[in-house]
Amino acid sequence: MxxxxxxxxxxxxxxxxxxxxxxxxxxxxxxxxxxxxxxxxxxxxxxxxxxxxxxxxxxxxxxxxxxxxxxxxxxxxxxxxxxxxxxxxxxxxxxxxxxxxxxxEGQTGAAAWALDNMRGKWRVTPGVAATGNFDAVHRVIGRPGVIFVGEGAPTRVKPLLAQEKKRTARLVGEVPIYDIVVGNGEGEVPLSKLERHLMKLPANITVKQMDSLESKLVALGTKAGPAAMPKGPLPNAGKMKGIQRTVRRR
Structure with missing residues (x-):
């Protein structure tokens, strides 16, 4: 040598x-x-x-x-x-x-922050749909399929979720689509249990299929025009992001 x-x-x-x-x-x-x-x-x-x-x-x-x-x-x-x-x-x-x-919990953008800090191979696109009242829908692509996570008032978020599911279903075919509302009400998922809830979903697609789905859905988002993310205070816990990852590694 x-x-x-x-x-x-x-x-x-x-x-x-x-x-x-x-x-x-x-x-x-x-x-x-x-x-x-x-x-x-x-x-x-x-x-x-x-x-x-x-x-x-x-x-x-x-x-x-x-x-x-x-x-x-x-x-x-x-x-x-x-x-x-x-x-x-x-x-x-x-x-x-x-x-x-x-x-x-309860702060604007908290669900997007929690999704961004998840472990594993998840493709997160925050704010694919939003209202002027700081309600938002975030898209997650993972082994389970396509998951839409809504945060805000359920009466305003649920129509947004239904609209995004309908638009997405035209492109993804038989790939499963899930929808989740973050909150503490009936049928909602608390912020602290969001990652655990997603991890429990069954694996329905491969990583290669995830890549293909991401390409298709990025094009869909471009046609519809990007939704403005709610502007509000970031969670005070945002500064703990690097610390959380360090704790997990150890």
């Missing part, structure tokens, strides 16, 4: 990449620490739950280690510490996420 003709350049590139990784890692730690401080001030039960879970798991591992004796004891105790820290971190992530959705 031929050696590089410029070792100095290679060394500089490696040093730059290493520095970039360190900076990104430092930024993630800073975001997590800021999120923890914010959540701790708002959620008085956070620390007791985290400390309680950590102590309980470590105590259980110590008890098991002493009971087992020998080399097993030396393995179980460090394992309990790691497991306790992991569970405490998961508790923080879950409670922070609940707090995020609680703050965002």
């Amino acid at each position: 031929a050696k590089s003709r410029n070792p100095a350049a290679d060394k500089a590139a490696k040093a730059e990449a290493k520095a970039a990784r360190k900076a990104a890692s430092k930024q993630r730690r800073s975001q997590l620490w800021q999120a923890f401080q914010m959540q701790r001030k708002e959620d008085k039960r956070l620390l007791p739950y985290m400390i309680g879970a950590f102590v309980l798991i470590v105590a259980a591992s110590v008890a098991l280690g002493l009971f087992a004796g020998g080399f097993t004891a030396y393995m179980l105790i460090p394992l309990g510490v790691v497991l306790g820290a992991l569970v405490a971190f998961i508790i923080f992530g879950r409670r922070a996420q609940k707090s995020v959705y609680r703050k965002a």
Whole structure:
């Protein structure tokens, strides 16, 4: 294998990449620490739950280690510490996420924000239809098919959903079309459960079919003219977007 003709350049590139990784890692730690401080001030039960879970798991591992004796004891105790820290971190992530959705609920554009933060291969197009009263319909393409998510007053959103389903059905053929209204009323899906609701839908199409559908529906949206997204305050939880992803990765 031929050696590089410029070792100095290679060394500089490696040093730059290493520095970039360190900076990104430092930024993630800073975001997590800021999120923890914010959540701790708002959620008085956070620390007791985290400390309680950590102590309980470590105590259980110590008890098991002493009971087992020998080399097993030396393995179980460090394992309990790691497991306790992991569970405490998961508790923080879950409670922070609940707090995020609680703050965002009811705000203009909250459903679009939640859809944009979903895990997995979802193609989200916010504001395919809207009213002057800040009601909106967002289109999601995924393995289940085409999903329309409406937010706003149900009496105004439902006609928008029916209209978009009718327009879309002409192009997608037998591909399933779902409609969801975000809210806390009967037959509606709460914002905090929106992602879970979509994840539970059956897989009806392949990723290649998703690509084809996206191309067709982009053309449909262009013909009809883009709907203006409701202009309003972004959810205060929007700044938690990067933090949520970091928690999920860990």
